[in-house]
Amino acid sequence: MMKVIQLLWRLPLLVLWAAGAITTASLQVARDIIAPSAKLKPGIVIVPVYLRTPTQLAVWVSLINLTPGTLTIDVSDDLDEAWVHSLYAGDPQALKDDLRDLQLRVSRSFADHLVGAQ
Numbered sequence: 572m573m574k575v576i577q578l579l580w581r582l583p584l585l586v587l588w589a590a591g592a593i594t595t596a597s598l599q600v601a602r603d604i605i606a607p608s609a610k611l612k613p614g615i616v617i618v619p620v621y622l623r624t625p626t627q628l629a630v631w632v633s634l635i636n637l638t639p640g641t642l643t644i645d646v647s648d649d650l651d652e653a654w655v656h657s658l659y660a661g662d663p664q665a666l667k668d669d670l671r672d673l674q675l676r677v678s679r680s681f682a683d684h685l686v687g688a689q
Contacts, residue, residue: 585680589634600639600658614660615644618653618670622678625650631677635670 603611622628628650632643640658647653653670660666 581680581682585630585676588676589637593638596639596641603658610661611658612661613656613658614663614666615654615656616660616663616666616670618655618667620646620651620653621671621674624681627677627681630680631674634673634677 599610602608620628620631622631628646632646632653635641635643635655642656644654644656655666655670657666
């Protein structure tokens with residue numbers, strides 16, 4: 572019962588946070604398309620996946636795909652890596668850190684802990 576209550580509280584918070592992140596990304600992409608800048612450095616990164624359930628993975632991938640400028644290209648068969656394309660991959664480690672942070676947010680929203688979390 573407690574887990575259901577946590578879900579009812581945490582998932583709407585994730586939705587609100589994601590709406591803000593998507594709005595910010597939309598404005599950034601629109602600005603950079605209208606007036607191209609040096610920030611546009613498309614690239615692909617391979618990101619370790621630490622999420623425990625297929626539902627969490629689906630939410631994470633969906634949030635990546637909903638965010639303008641990012642796209643999940645593939646997830647490995649064993650679900651431990653994802654290939655993500657970004658218009659802003661100039662600093663691959665920063666992009667990986669952002670995607671890791673998103674995994675943490677998704678995991679916490681489901682009242683779960685990441686596999687291998689530090």
